[in-house]
Amino acid sequence: MKKRVSKYVETAVAAVAAARGLDGADLPEIGIGLPREKAFGDFSSNIAMQLAGRWKDNPRAIGSALKDELDKESDLALVTIDGPGFINMTLDISCWHSRLLDIIGQGAEFATLDYGQGRRVLVEFVSANPTGPLHIGHGRGAAVGDVLARILKRAGFAVDREYYVNDAGNQMMVLGRSLRWRYLELLGHRSGEIPDGYYRGEYLLEMAKELRADQGDDLIVGNVNEEDVVGLEFFTKLAADAILLGIRNDLNLFGVEFEHWTSEKDFFTSGRVDVALADLKKQDVLYEEEGAIWFASSRFGDEKDRVVVRANGVKTYFASDIAYHREKYERGYDLLIDVWGADHHGYVPRLKAAIEALGNEPESFAAILVQLVSLSRSGTPVAMSTRAGEFITLEEVVNEVGKDAARYFFLTRRSDSHLEFDLELAKSKNNDNPVYYAQYAHARICSILRKIEEEGLEIDGTGNSTGASLTLPEELDLIKKLDDFTVVLESAARNLEPHRLTYFLDDLAAQLHSYYNRNRVINEDGKVSGDRLLLITAIRQVINICLTLLGVSSPEKM
């Protein structure tokens, strides 16, 4: 509807411009918004104020000229000029009734947009080292990335989800050593505290036990000294594979699936890192200093240059990441989105620099920074320390509070603001819990629909209803809210902000609950019942679409 109104205003502006003999070019974008006060109508535009400067006339005079044009439009029941020069427009009520029918007619396809125009997007998220189970912070990243992908898909992008497995580098060696240490401990070759820097989580102890049960004690050969590297590879691979499998399972439980899993190690072994570096060399942005090879990222806005090949000849993580992102473009993606922990924000400029140096538009890359999650239980903080190996895993959270609540909670804040996750709150089955608020609205509507069906109530069938009896302010507000979903979805996609969906849903649920308490759908008047049935059917449909986008279930009973 917003676009329709926007057209009317555009036409009016063109007409007035022509009448005044002004050039139609150089016009500002038509801004259409929802008025703060309902009394001001359905939509408002600030165009008259924007034109005032360019046309050298006062906003109210321009507004009044535009009003004369807009008054010719039959869909507009009322056009007024208010305040400093806002043009407020009220649509004919029948427009809203037909919009309701339109929304129902579109069914599950409602609010599928062509905003993305089929452009290909790669959303990379989680991408945790396979050195331990996912914790709650990863969970937030997973929820943000997954829902963002769903939103973009619905907004008309061709979306793939990808997990970049950071399976190269020192961390993996340490992982192998940690598992080996545990294994040797079982055989009595190690005792006391596991060395500093090693992974001390319980899971490695379990893994070592399974390994011993499976393979016996023979693995000791070539591994008895910490310095031995011959047999280390075996332990590293074993641990990484097992952990990665666990990660996949956790993510599946959480409702997240990836189209691609890409290994960092492969970039090194296949020589693709070298290819990327050669590319940079061709662009003349590499140089040697103090035995290392540097990328001149400061020429592209980074605060200093970065090493890509160390003096000892080992390529850095950054080098492989350049190769990885280079390949993303090569694979045909138009837009790259990386979801990272906010502590990596300092990494953004250098990667952007590399992307630009390789000839890509810097705007085609976006990093979504996700802030830390602090965990609490009934208000008291739950201590988490990765160092001590004490952390709450994603699996534990999902098991305790459920997938729906966990996902919803992760999306109740903007991703770059801290999130306090209260386990008891997420678990509570009462009105403190925002998840149930939305789901309950859905269940309530289903309950009404069930009642109608079960009792075979005689109300005008949907086919005969036109919505014409929906004249209460709260009924029209509900229709407008449903209509606004397309706007919300587009802005969530444009700004890469999935949390907008939970806020929209919360609002819609509130309106439904309020309406439910004041009005009865099943009514003595069959015509009214039929129209209201239409309304709640549409609401149910939008709630369902929204919950599905969030990856949260839509219960029919609660």
Add this chain to the structure above:
RNA sequence: GCGCCAGUAGCUCAGCUGGAUAGAGCAACGGACUUCUAAUCCGUAGGCCGGGGGUUCAAGUCCUCCCUGGCGCGCCA
């Protein structure tokens, strides 16, 4: 020291690309179940949008300077 992000009601946070009298939830107080689910609703109260200056028809939103908090500043990943 430099950089990034944040600072909005007692608490946790929204505020769409700069729009009209700044919103919600929780907590507090007072009400509503013989009626489609009370996991709900209705009402009351609560504000120097961290502070100063600037840009303009218009600033919570943009610029600048300070204050406070978090994070980052490695030939780690």
